[in-house]
Amino acid sequence: EAQVTQNPRYLITVTGKKLTVTCSQNMNHEYMSWYRQDPGLGLRQIYYSMNVEVTDKGDVPEGYKVSRKEKRNFPLILESPSPNQTSLYFCASSRGAGNQPQHFGDGTRLSIL
């Protein structure tokens, strides 16, 4: 089954404690993205990757890091989380061209206390 898998689904942690949200896709897609979803703001892109070792900033990259060492994986790293990063996060993958739909994971709800 084609899918994008995120872990964990839920996480409550404290300010400053480094965390990683993993994302894996099994569709051999070149392109992967991270979004955060906040009430009234829709989805905002954090980072995206066009292929292995190729990443770039989205609209709201501050406070986040990513890496793309393998085609299937695209982890999101919060090195020093703060309360304003409390949000619902989605990983997505696609074949990349603008006419290709994105495939989303089920989301990770992060609460930073």
Add this chain to the structure above:
Amino acid sequence: AQSVTQLDSQVPVFEEAPVELRCNYSSSVSVYLFWYVQYPNQGLQLLLKYLSGSTLVESINGFEAEFNKSQTSFHLRKPSVHISDTAEYFCAVSRPGGYQKVTFGTGTKLQVIP
């Protein structure tokens, strides 16, 4: 730069009534348009898309959307909604040519009332 506006944050509608969810976009070049649906506690799923050709596109579950270039709109419609259509709907825009950023609207919550 491109942008998407979904004017209605919430739309309540009675079961079996028609519904229209509005989406307007802004772009200086040609666009691709998408509607995604998000059910509770799930990720977004593609509902339908407009790439080119016929301006009326349909989904398998009875939704349709019409691309209107002169009004820069891509409104989503369904003639008769079901309880199971209760979800949040996102309009999105991208552009032709290699990798292109996808811009999402702020979403419209459709609440179907029994």
